[in-house]
Amino acid sequence: MNAHSPSKRRLPAAIHLALIGALSVTVLGTSLTTSAWAQDSSAQYHFDIPAGPLEAAIARFSSITGSSISFQPGAASQQRSPGLQGNHGVLQGLQQLLGGSNLQAVELGSGSFTLIVRDKAMTLEATSITGSSLRNSATTEGTGSYTTGVTSTATKMNLSIRETPQSVSVVTRQQIEDQGLSTINDAAMKTPGLNMQKNGAERYNLYARGFPVDNIMYDGLPIDLNSTDTISPANLAMYDRVEIVRGANGLIQGTGNPSAAINLVRKRPTAEFQSSINLSAGSWDNYRSELDVSGPLIENGKLRGRAVASYQDGNSFQDELSKEHSLFYAIGEAEISDSTTLTLSYNHQNENNNVAWGGGLPTAVNGGDLHLSRSTSFLANWEYWDKEMDTLHLELQYRFDNDWALRVSGNRSWSSLNYYGGYPARRANNLGSLRYNVSGGQYKDTQSSYDIYLNGPFQLLNRTHEIVLGYSYRENDYDTHGSGTTAVATDIDPHSFDPGSWAKPSVNLYDFMDIRDMTQEGLYATGRFTLNDQLKLIVGTRLDWYDYQYLYNWKGDISITEAKETRHLTRYAGLLYDLDQNHTLYTSYTDIFQPQSNRNTSGQLIDPIEGKNYEVGIKGEYFDGALNASIAIFLIDQENRSSEVDDPTTCNVYPSSTCYEPAGKVRSKGIEIELNGAITPAWQLAAGYAFAEAKYKKDANTANEGKLFDTDIPRHQFKATSMYNLPNALNRWRVGASFYYQSAVYNEGTTSGQNWKVEQEDYSVIDLITTYKASEHLDLRFALNNLLDEKYYQSIGQNISTWPTTFYGAPRNFQVSATYRF
The missing domain is CATH 3.55.50.30 (Phage tail protein beta-alpha-beta fold)
Known part of the structure; x- marks a missing residue:
């Protein structure tokens, strides 16, 4: 099947609208x-x-x-x-x-x-x-639930999803286990409103509301994702849950895109001993094991520990590709006194990937499909993409007698990448010839994030309110060197070629140096005020100091760029009104500020993005929080956002990289509908529809006005996962399914006078899941993914002249697993 031809099995428009309507009726019911x-x-x-x-x-x-x-x-x-x-x-x-x-x-x-x-x-x-969880608990492990009691990602206050005036999703521990999710990228593909795209075999970008996610948080401490080459995708074996707050999040992170705040919350030691082992096997010789041991380390339980280890080894549906990933995570928790708890954790991730630098498939010169097999790979046997990441986390919590609390935390990570590999490409002056370019490099990235805040209740006008006062500091030192590209093969026929015949070239790892240093510190305050029994107001503000230095050395041609911002003000406000015991109306506003590292055609940094984020919605909470529902409508205005140029040959760094141009004013608007939790005691559901459309509102090139800002991000998505516990004699069985739908995407442009368009029509994917309780200790899981064997491009190419980023989604595949709890 043509990967971007209309699929006979894609979701019909009538069914698509019916599903959305059914969900809307469910959420909006009084x-x-x-x-x-x-x-x-x-x-x-x-x-x-x-x-x-x-x-x-x-x-x-x-x-x-x-x-x-x-x-x-x-x-x-x-x-x-x-x-x-x-x-x-x-x-x-x-x-x-x-x-x-x-x-x-x-x-x-x-x-x-x-x-x-x-x-x-x-x-x-x-x-x-x-329902399924302690009413005031955020921890999801052991609850069996698809929702949680409270989250703190949006404001640092422990609020329920209903009490948070932004669109919130939570991927719980039960969802992770039911769906067999291994990394944060897997979780993103199951979360409404999030989209994952690949720009390399092991290079990923996440998007929400039309914009990239450029920070990710670990227990509330952000790190920069602009250097995703070195940052390993988080291994979910060590996390209790993933909290996602869509929209602008400058109050907590300072700078950042108005896309989403993704917060990975680590597993904590348990007061009682518990341990489990999970073994799984799947298509293409994919094997994975996980070991999790937790409990008290001394008799009185005031010192607790937990260790998690995982190992994964396997091949791919693409020829010659293989991956070996491992994780070790250890955490200790000590009750120093009745009011003081100290937590220290360390984790190490290692990846040995036999993959290419690029790994994507080329298209025809006009962007059309070459009708290649999904197993096609240009990988030579000497290519690799290896990563290591170590993280140290420290946290001290002190609880005062008046319900106030002080939290001091710090996170430091050391990441490295060593690679040697290539990608198929076309020369701008000879688009008809396909060649294979190779380079190598060594990257190092050290990031630190620290935060201290005080929060608690206070009385005013005979009502109880809450306030948060805090200070944060971040720094990022990114240091790389690598080679220019060398062609090891030219005039390649994409339908018949032999990478095994390509000789490994010799490259100079010091052709370029890329050094980036960023520091950011901020003061922030948030208050939650109870105006009356039904009306709550959340207001916040933040002052940031930002410093960015960038040195690029290309074979002796050195460029140095600096950016600085002093006392930049970010404002936040949210208003919530309780309609009844189950429903709350809300509205919120957030400022947007995002310095940019992208450069224009002359090599200069593009000025920071500034803008505003508006959101209004309704939330429902049922069965005392066991089921949460929401509808959110948002509007985002951004000015000066960079956009990749249509013709990369105009860049001063072509062909080693691409360049950007300021896009004037971009407006994103849309709607998100979500339902998470227990429909009945035996039925868990996570479902959501998201529509996001980002367009040029104003631009120096008036021809762009009214056009889509980023055409390869789907405007419509529907995702649903459901698990049902069968009754009576079949109650050891749970059955479920996962459904994914996205609308059509495309990229188009002109390179050296050649018009081209790469596209993927709308498509849908269905997975089936079954679990069986074999005994008191043993659980079995069976999964069949891409049931209908849909052939589609999971990501499409940005252009036709630099490295291709067109990747097929996985064909039909299976996974079986067994979990034994001691």
Whole structure:
């Protein structure tokens, strides 16, 4: 099948609109009844809850039965449950689950219970556990949920998704395991509104709302993704969840695109011992193993530790490609006192990739499809792309007696890349000839990020409010050297060639040097004010000092560029109004400021981007937070955003790189609809539709006005993943599916007088998932990906003259895995 020809199996427009309409009706309904969650007193449920911390056991019990369980804060802490196995009724099962504790269950009706200390009634305010997670907990591990209780990525305050005046998604630990997600790129492809594109075999860019994601956060501390060649995609084996806040995020990160803030939250040590091992095998000899051990290191539990290790080795559907990835993660947590906790973690990632520098497939001179097999690869057996990344993280938390808290944290990473490889390309003065260019290089990147903030409640006008005061500092030292390109083959026939016959060339690793140093520090403050019982106001501001130095040495031709910004002000405001107990209207505003490292045709830095981000929406929270829904409408205006020139031959750095031009004013607007969590106690769903359209509003070239800013980012996306626990005798089985749809994309331009267009029509991909609880300790998982074997370009070429970035998506493939919990 032609990769960019209309697919007979693509999602029809009528079905596409029907799915969106159905989701909209679900989200906009004035209320969701709890009838699906009501308990039949005679109903039997199958339980496989291991012995362990009582709070976690209650949360899991609530997830399975849909029961609402409330109890006094702290009443279940430091207590253990014997666990629960087999088939039981709700009340009978809950009583056994509480065995050995000092709590007993009192039935309130309609599937609700309260827990009281035996022989002693409790009259203080209760904490509620409903659906699938602790109501005030952010941790998703062990909850079985597709949503979380609270997040802090947007404002550093622990707010529920409903209380956050921006569009928020969370990829939970359960989703990671159900869908077999290995890296942050996998998670992005499952998250509504996010798009992943490849500009090399192991080079990735993430996009949201029409713009690239240029920072990623680790436990709230950002690092720069502009040097993605050295930054290894995060291995999800060590993370509890991924939090995504779409839109501008300058209040927390300072500089950044109005795309999304992606926050990877590490797994933490557990109060009770637990361990697991996961083994998986899949198509093209792909094998992966994970080991996770956690628990107390001393008898009183005040010193806890956790270690995670993973190893992956496999080939690809592309000829000759192979990858070997490993991870080691260790974290220790010490309760220095009742109010002070110190956390220290270290992780090491190593990648040995037998892949090319580029790895993409060429197109015809006019951008048309060459009808190559998906297995086609230009890789020679001496090419490699190897990475290492070490990260050290330190965190100190101090809790005051008045509910205030101080958090000091720091993150430092050391990354390196060694590569030797090439890509097929065409010379601008001879577009009809295809050649293979090779170069090599060694890159090093050291990044540090530090943050200290104080937050807590205060009283004003007889109401409780909250404030955050903080300071952050970041620095990035990026140092590379490499070679110019050397052609090892010319006049290649893309349908019949032999990379094995290409001799490894000798290159000079010191043809160029690229040194970049960036520092940024900022002061920030955020306040959440309760104006009345229904109306909340969140306001924030940030002052930033930014310094950027860039030295580029091309064979002795040195250019030095500097950029500096002093006391740049970023403003943030959000207003939320509770319509009823389930729904909240919100609106928010954020300033945009983004210094740019892209250069124009003369080699000069393009001035910083500035703009404004507006958002309005409605959020729903059902079953005490077990299910979250939202609709968001956004508008983003940016001025001076750089855009890649249509003809790279006009660049002073051609052909070693490309260059950019200021795009005047670009406006992005769209809508996002999302539903996450438990539809019923047995049915978890994560689904969303996103439309984003970025166009030139004003430009020096008036012909661009009204045109799309970036044509290879899909304007429409629909993503859904669902898992259902079968009832009665089949209750050991869970069945599910994953669905992905995106609209058509293209790139077009003119090179040396040749008009060209590379395109991919809209397409959809379906995956199937089944899990089986073989025993109390053993879980099996079966996945069939790209069920209909859709042939499509996952990423398309930026042009026809430099390295091609056209990559096929994976054909139909399978994965089987087994997880044993000790």
